[in-house]
Amino acid sequence: MAVAALLAGTRPLIAIGIKRAKQLGGGPLNWAALIAPILASGTAVLFIIFYDQTLAAVSEASRLRTAIGPSLKWYEEMTRYNDLFGPATDGSLARRFAVLMLVFAIAFVGVSLARRGGIPGVPMGPASRLLGITVASFLFLTLTPTKWTHHFGAFAGVAAGVAALLAVAMAPTVLKSARNRLVTLSVLLLITAFAMTGTNRWWHVANYGVPFGDRPPLLLGRGVANWLLALALLVFIVAAVFHVLELRGEPGRPPWWVRAITTTPVLIITGIVVAAQVASMSVAALKQYPAYSIARSNIDAIGGEPCGLARDVLVETNPNSGFLAPVGEAGIADALEEGGNTSFTPNGLAPDLTPDQVALENEASTLVALGEQDASGEQQTLDPTGISPGERLQVAGINGSFAPLPFGLDPQLVPVLGSFQTGDQRSASLTTGWYALPSSHDDNPLLVVTAAGRVAGIDAFDRPIRGQQLDIEFGIAEGDDFAVIHTATPIDIGPMPSWRNLRVPLDQVPEEATAVRLVARDDDLDPNQWLAITPPRIPQLDTLQSIVGSDTPTMIDWSIGLAFPCQQPFVHRNGVIDMPEYRIAGDFELKLGTDIAQGSAGGGPVGLVSLVGREQPMATYLRDDWGRDWGSLSRYVHYTPESTPADIDHETVRRSGLWHPGPIR
Numbered sequence: 001m002a003v004a005a006l007l008a009g010t011r012p013l014i015a016i017g018i019k020r021a022k023q024l025g026g027g028p029l030n031w032a033a034l035i036a037p038i039l040a041s042g043t044a045v046l047f048i049i050f051y052d053q054t055l056a057a058v059s060e061a062s063r064l065r066t067a068i069g070p071s072l073k074w075y076e077e078m079t080r081y082n083d084l085f086g087p088a089t090d091g092s093l094a095r096r097f098a099v100l101m102l103v104f105a106i107a108f109v110g111v112s113l114a115r116r117g118g119i120p121g122v123p124m125g126p127a128s129r130l131l132g133i134t135v136a137s138f139l140f141l142t143l144t145p146t147k148w149t150h151h152f153g154a155f156a157g158v159a160a161g162v163a164a165l166l167a168v169a170m171a172p173t174v175l176k177s178a179r180n181r182l183v184t185l186s187v188l189l190l191i192t193a194f195a196m197t198g199t200n201r202w203w204h205v206a207n208y209g210v211p212f213g214d215r216p217p218l219l220l221g222r223g224v225a226n227w228l229l230a231l232a233l234l235v236f237i238v239a240a241v242f243h244v245l246e247l248r249g250e251p252g253r254p255p256w257w258v259r260a261i262t263t264t265p266v267l268i269i270t271g272i273v274v275a276a277q278v279a280s281m282s283v284a285a286l287k288q289y290p291a292y293s294i295a296r297s298n299i300d301a302i303g304g305e306p307c308g309l310a311r312d313v314l315v316e317t318n319p320n321s322g323f324l325a326p327v328g329e330a331g332i333a334d335a336l337e338e339g340g341n342t343s344f345t346p347n348g349l350a351p352d353l354t355p356d357q358v359a360l361e362n363e364a365s366t367l368v369a370l371g372e373q374d375a376s377g378e379q380q381t382l383d384p385t386g387i388s389p390g391e392r393l394q395v396a397g398i399n400g401s402f403a404p405l406p407f408g409l410d411p412q413l414v415p416v417l418g419s420f421q422t423g424d425q426r427s428a429s430l431t432t433g434w435y436a437l438p439s440s441h442d443d444n445p446l447l448v449v450t451a452a453g454r455v456a457g458i459d460a461f462d463r464p465i466r467g468q469q470l471d472i473e474f475g476i477a478e479g480d481d482f483a484v485i486h487t488a489t490p491i492d493i494g495p496m497p498s499w500r501n502l503r504v505p506l507d508q509v510p511e512e513a514t515a516v517r518l519v520a521r522d523d524d525l526d527p528n529q530w531l532a533i534t535p536p537r538i539p540q541l542d543t544l545q546s547i548v549g550s551d552t553p554t555m556i557d558w559s560i561g562l563a564f565p566c567q568q569p570f571v572h573r574n575g576v577i578d579m580p581e582y583r584i585a586g587d588f589e590l591k592l593g594t595d596i597a598q599g600s601a602g603g604g605p606v607g608l609v610s611l612v613g614r615e616q617p618m619a620t621y622l623r624d625d626w627g628r629d630w631g632s633l634s635r636y637v638h639y640t641p642e643s644t645p646a647d648i649d650h651e652t653v654r655r656s657g658l659w660h661p662g663p664i665r
Contacts, residue, residue: 093196093199100191178242292630333415339517420527449535490502549567577605617633618635
């Protein structure tokens with residue numbers, strides 16, 4: 001865009017240069033004195049680029065990024081616009097509206113300059129150069145190897161200038177015809193309607209609680225885009241009426257109501273859209289409170305609490321310590337089937353708990369199963385809890401199960417029962433014994449059941465999820481037994497069928513409840529429909545900020561990094577990295593993409609660190625927003641605990657900026 005500005009001003013710049021050079025007497029030195037500041041303004045940025053890297057390093061990095069990608073050719077620029085008008089976040093209404101309004105402004109101002117020879121009150125030279133800069137910038141944008149729609153943000157400065165020209169060109173003193181003014185308003189409404197076919201969606205944590213974050217905006221049960229389209233057609237019909245009147249020689253002065261609605265249409269429409277965007281974020285803050293939102297986080301930062309999401313993510317400090325004690329004399333293993341068990345077994349889990357490949361609603365691409373590629377190029381899928389397909393314990397757990405447990409649960413302390421069966425399928429049912437609830441649980445807001453398989457429920461879009469029935473019953477003492485006073489369906493954030501923590505907020509449970517039990521039923525004979533559970537627990541929780549802190553080397557995925565400003569990214573020094581102790585990743589779908597970009601195939605840190613240690617996912621929850629998949633926290637466990645940091649020998653060698661030891665493979 002800087003080059004476009006120089007190109008747009010080339011003719012007057014050369015004329016000024018020739019005039020000044022003649023005044024100075026001409027000659028090479030005088031010309032150099034005039035040209036040098038221009039070259040300096042364009043090349044000063046090179047000082048920043050090459051402050052701590054050489055030309056060879058920049059060239060090799062560019063080559064490597066092009067090879068790895070995402071890197072597209074200039075003639076694939078349409079990809080950017082496919083995304084802009086697609087259903088994903090790249091095509092949100094805020095992005096669409098800004099770009100469409102800019103294109104409209106360019107077209108209208110361009111026609112005004114060409115047809116009228118200028119815009120009254122605006123110098124022709126600056127106006128045409130500003131328009132030339134903007135149009136040329138669209139062409140230069142095609143040269144960027146990545147095609148993200150957020151690159152349109154670079155137009156903010158020049159777009160404001162073009163919008164100012166548009167406002168002048170549409171002024172009543174310039175655009176006097178009622179027909180033309182109404183046609184222009186109709187086109188503006190049509191553009192706004194098209195923008196409103198996108199969702200009001202924002203990236204990751206910014207989308208929490210935002211109205212219509214998963215669908216186009218609605219008004220009275222119908223899409224806002226449809227209402228605007230109808231209004232645009234109505235205005236166009238009225239414009240056609242005025243066109244007929246003008247053909248009959250009855251133009252006259254536009255009626256007062258035409259002047260009222262067409263005086264500043266760009267200001268009014270853009271003002272409404274901006275106000276709606278601000279209002280939507282305000283509604284999100286109120287809807288989420290006291291849970292996390294971008295607005296609340298910003299207010300907290302102003303008040304001296306700058307650590308963002310790290311203060312709201314709660315982490316189980318010791319998952320094995322929170323299990324509820326069985327009522328009676330049964331041990332924890334026997335209590336899991338004390339109420340009755342049919343066909344639930346300690347090893348009733350499928351050997352592969354890899355999450356289903358899911359096609360996300362409103363996404364342009366299908367997400368693939370989590371995994372890396374081995375040397376043969378075959379996909380090796382992994383459970384997001386770090387358990388490999390088919391992995392089995394060498395020593396049986398407390399109730400004879402050989403299934404490894406997630407989130408740091410110890411099989412020697414925690415029993416598990418599942419309904420997965422091979423061969424002939426039979427219905428299965430399980431009722432656990434009663435477990436005693438603590439008299440007070442103000443500091444521990446959740447009851448949690450670690451489960452795998454498929455559990456019936458409702459997804460984020462209020463659609464039923466096919467699965468097996470799991471009820472959590474709460475009771476009060478009644479003689480020698482308990483009477484059920486409340487039945488809860490646990491919150492399940494997925495993904496299925498992998499291990500995850502189902503949860504019930506205890507503030508939704510009657511205060512008089514003194515015991516809890518689990519009731520599971522698997523009547524589906526589909527081999528893929530099964531359920532496995534562990535005993536209920538009330539976990540001890542602490543914030544991510546307290547556990548990870550601000551000094552511990554941490555791998556923070558780029559997609560979520562801005563939400564964790566207080567955590568310390570692992571440091572790279574002299575070609576050696578700190579071994580991170582934790583990894584903070586985005587939600588499940590987001591992590592699928594970042595695992596590819598940051599994995600070994602992309603030359604990223606996930607692939608590098610996996611050579612030294614493995615991820616051990618930790619159980620986490622988002623405070624006061626218990627059904628939200630905020631992301632994940634994992635602890636890195638070294639393969640060789642006795643490994644020692646590398647010894648680094650330093651020496652200084654002077655090299656040419658063109659020197660490099662060889663290409664990176």
